[in-house]
Amino acid sequence: MITIDAKKNLHTATGDLEAHYELSVSNGEFITLFGTSGAGKTTLLRLIAGLEKPDSGIIEVNGDVWFDSARRINLPPQQRSVGFVFQDYALFPSMSVRENLLFAAENEEQRRNVDELIELVELSALSDRHPDTLSGGQKQRVALARALVRRPKILLLDEPLSALDPSMRQKLQDELALIHSKLGVTTLLVSHDITETVKLSDRLASVASGQIEKICSPMEFFSPHALSGKLQLVGEVLKIEKDDPVFIITLLVGSSLVRTVASADEASLLSVGAHAIISTKAFNPILIPVTKRTTSLLI
C-alpha cells in the first residue's frame, strides 16, 4: 500500500502552480497518470522517487516512511526502492546492455537474475551491445529491465513509449502488460495515450493543474455517459467537414480512419484533436465475420 499526500509549488511555463497530490495505490496495482503535458504528472513520479522534494506532506510505502515533512524525514533516492524508467531511457552509454543491468544489481541473487530479465525483455541476442547501437524500442526494454533488477516496490514509468512508432508501441504495451502480470510490481505510468491507458491500467488517475481530479477505471473515465448503445468506439477527431445539411467527421480509431455524419449541433461540440465517442444507439450495428478476404481488405 502506497500513500501519497504531498504539496509542492511548481514553476511551470504558464506560471506558478500549487500542486497537491493525494493518491493511495494498492500493492500490485497498475495506475496510469493521465493528463495533458504540464499537468504535473512527471513531478508526482519524481516526488515519489525522491528526485524532487515536496514542500510538505507525506509519502509512505508499505509502512515505510519515505517522506514526512512534519518529522523531517526525506529519504534520498538511493534508499527508496523504486525503478524509474526515464523518457529518454537514460542508459549508461559506456556499458553494454548486460553491464547496464549488472550495475543496478546489489547482491549475488540480483546479479544471477540479470540474464533472466534480459530474456524476459527478449534482448538475449543483444546483451553485449552498447546502447548507441540499439533502436528506440530496444533501449526502452533495456531501461525497463534495468529498473526491475533491484525488485523495486514501485515501478515508475515516465512516458516510456511516447517516442516510439505505433507498431513498436503496441508491442511494448503487450510486453509491459505481460511483465506486470508476471512480476506483479506496483506500477505508476505517465501517459497521454488512451489506448495505452485502457490496455494496461487497473485504474486511471486524471491529473490536471497539479491535482488528481478523478480516480476510476479507464473505461469509466473515457465513456462517462451511461449510454444504452452496445457498441462504442473512442477516437480522435481528425477533420470536421461541412457537407450541408450535415457535417462529416473523420476520426482515428486505433489505427483506422472512421468517417461518420453529425448534425450541426453535434459538430459544434467537437474540435480537431479532441476525442469523441461514436456509438450506435438507434439501430443495430452491422456485423460481418472476418474472413480471409476481409482481412486482406483490412490490411
Place this chain on the structure above:
Amino acid sequence: MESEFLSTMALTFKLAAITTAILLFIAIPLASFLVFSKMRFKSIIETIVSMPLVLPPSVLGFYLLLAFSPASAIGNFLTEHGIHLAFSFEGLVIGSVLFSLPFMVHPIQSALAQVPHSIFEASYTLGKSKFETMVRVILPMIRSGLISGITLAFAHTVGEFGVILMIGGNIPDETRVASIAIYDEVESLNYAMAHQYALTLFVVTFSILLLVYTLNKKSLGGIQ
C-alpha cells in the same frame, strides 16, 4: 653537457606529470561544482579559474613570489614550518597547477555539461551514491574531455615559462626546466644547445598531441 640536458628534460616532464596528476584530482570536483552548483558566488570562482588564460604569467608569478617570500604572512608561516617554496621545485608545482588550471577544468566542465541530467538520476534511483555514479558512470562517459584536459594541462606545463622564471629561477635539478634552459642557452649564445632543447620540446609535445587526438577520434569520433 649531455647529462645536464637529460636531467633538465627529466625535471621538465616530472613537473608536468606531477602538475597534471594534481590538476586531475582538483579539476573533477571543481568542474562538477561549476556545472551543477546553483550558488551565487559561482561566477567569481569561474572567473578565478579562467584568469590564467588572460593574465600575463609574470603577474601570477610576481604575486606567488610575494606570497612565498618570508616577509609575507603566508611565506612566514611556511618558513616557520620548514617549507621553502620560492626557488624550489615544490613552488614550481604550485605555480604550474594554478597556471594550468583552466586547461584542465574547461574541457572537463564542458564534457560534464553535456551529460543529460537523467543519467545521474537513473544511477541514484538504482541505489548508487554520488561518488559511485561519478566514478562508474560519468567519468567513462566524459573520457574524451578528461583526455583533452590531461593533454592540454601536460603540454601547457611543459611549455610554461613566465611563472617559472619568476618563482623558480634557474637552479639545475631543482627549477631549471627546458623552457628556461632554452632562454639561458640563447642568452649565452649557445644556439646548438638551445636548439637541442627546442627541437626536443617541439617533437615531444607534437607527438603527444597527435597520439591523443588520433586515439580520441578513433574511439569517440572527435574531441569534445
